[in-house]
Amino acid sequence: MKFDRIGVVGGGSWGTALALVAARAGRTVKLYARDRDAVASINRSGETPRLPGIKLDPALDATNDLAEVLEADAVLLVTPAQTTRALALQMKPYLGAGIPVVLCAKGLEHGSGALLTDVLADALPEAAAAVLSGPSFASDVAKGLPTAVTIAADDAGLADNLARALASDSFRPYSSTDMIGVQIGGALKNVLAIPCGAIVGRGLGASAQAALTARGFAELSRLAKAMGARTETLTGLSGLGDLVLTSSSPQSRNMAFGIEIGRGRSVAELTAPGTKLVEGVHTAPVAVELGKRRGVELPICEAVAAVLAGGLSVDEALQVLMSRPLKREI
Ligand SMILES: NC(=O)C1=CN([C@@H]2O[C@H](COP(=O)(O)OP(=O)(O)OC[C@H]3O[C@@H](n4cnc5c(N)ncnc54)[C@H](O)[C@@H]3O)[C@@H](O)[C@H]2O)C=CC1
Numbered sequence: 001m002k003f004d005r006i007g008v009v010g011g012g013s014w015g016t017a018l019a020l021v022a023a024r025a026g027r028t029v030k031l032y033a034r035d036r037d038a039v040a041s042i043n044r045s046g047e048t049p050r051l052p053g054i055k056l057d058p059a060l061d062a063t064n065d066l067a068e069v070l071e072a073d074a075v076l077l078v079t080p081a082q083t084t085r086a087l088a089l090q091m092k093p094y095l096g097a098g099i100p101v102v103l104c105a106k107g108l109e110h111g112s113g114a115l116l117t118d119v120l121a122d123a124l125p126e127a128a129a130a131v132l133s134g135p136s137f138a139s140d141v142a143k144g145l146p147t148a149v150t151i152a153a154d155d156a157g158l159a160d161n162l163a164r165a166l167a168s169d170s171f172r173p174y175s176s177t178d179m180i181g182v183q184i185g186g187a188l189k190n191v192l193a194i195p196c197g198a199i200v201g202r203g204l205g206a207s208a209q210a211a212l213t214a215r216g217f218a219e220l221s222r223l224a225k226a227m228g229a230r231t232e233t234l235t236g237l238s239g240l241g242d243l244v245l246t247s248s249s250p251q252s253r254n255m256a257f258g259i260e261i262g263r264g265r266s267v268a269e270l271t272a273p274g275t276k277l278v279e280g281v282h283t284a285p286v287a288v289e290l291g292k293r294r295g296v297e298l299p300i301c302e303a304v305a306a307v308l309a310g311g312l313s314v315d316e317a318l319q320v321l322m323s324r325p326l327k328r329e330i
């Protein structure tokens with residue numbers, strides 16, 4: 001199976017970077033962006049405000065016409081997690097049956113608590129679901145810096161073929177059949193990066209940051225395993241790999257958000273319209289709900305959700321975490 005024509009839905013930083021990835025891999029690519037100015041800027045000057053200072057491949061073809069982009073052998077859906085259902089429904093009239101839709105957002109759906117693959121199965125059951133996730137900043141990828149990610153699908157052959165279709169000298173996808181593990185890793189690492197940032201913003205030291213990363217990984221693993229994920233996925237690129245990247249680099253929007261919270265700025269100010277997308281803010285309450293449903297303890301996610309909801313200050317949240325009963329480290 002060959003995927004010569006790749007449609008990318010979502011003209012933000014990650015969608016544009018992934019369109020470049022597909023073009024570098026030799027595919028014919030069309031990029032759907034909702035924003036007409038973004039389309040004009042990509043086509044005319046090879047620039048986008050979402051990737052400042054990066055010159056895009058002149059061959060990159062952007063359009064506002066969703067139907068045109070969906071005339072493809074495989075589609076990458078790269079809009080914020082909470083828009084997945086709406087986009088899937090919008091795509092429905094134009095997508096051929098059995099065409100793979102690769103979910104590239106990292107999050108869980110509000111209200112239902114669903115994985116994005118379940119959202120897709122519900123809204124667009126005729127598509128073949130796949131997931132792309134892993135440690136990968138859009139600007140690094142757009143610049144052609146070396147990156148490795150995981151592409152998962154229930155069908156191992158589909159995951160292998162998608163990986164081959166997107167691979168290049170600078171982009172190395174590994175294939176997997178663990179769509180649950182890949183999605184929980186991607187969704188929870190965003191939540192866990194927020195308190196790591198808060199520790200930096202508050203000046204609490206590298207030891208605290210490392211402890212929180214490790215205990216965050218324990219939490220991510222507990223929930224993912226309860227949902228059926230495999231251990232090797234969690235210790236791989238889309239789990240530990242992405243958690244380490246996101247919880248240690250201020251380049252991450254989630255960690256940067258946490259740093260500002262730690263410095264005393266308010267959630268309202270940092271999430272006002274026009275501010276950057278911080279997926280962990282949306283995922284935190286959903287993760288807490290999912291943990292309750294599955295009977296899995298998620299104390300760090302709970303602390304993050306409480307701070308975001310205004311129920312705890314950063315210092316109080318830390319106090320809650322530090323005063324939990326002592327326990328064995330498993
Ligand atoms: N930026 C990055 O380094 C990476 C981002 N991701 C994930 O990719 C997803 C998208 O993130 P970014 O591209 O960075 O965000 P972004 O904020 O740069 O872009 C989001 C894009 O989605 C578009 N959009 C939003 N709602 C839409 C709708 N209803 N219809 C059509 N387009 C719509 C916006 O116009 C915007 O162009 C997130 O879930 C993020 O976690 C994953 C890996 C890396």
Ligand SMILES: O=C(CO)COP(=O)(O)O
Nearest residue numbers: 134135136137252253254
């Ligand atoms: O998912 C990402 C890196 O793998 C991007 O992280 P941020 O959304 O925190 O910038």
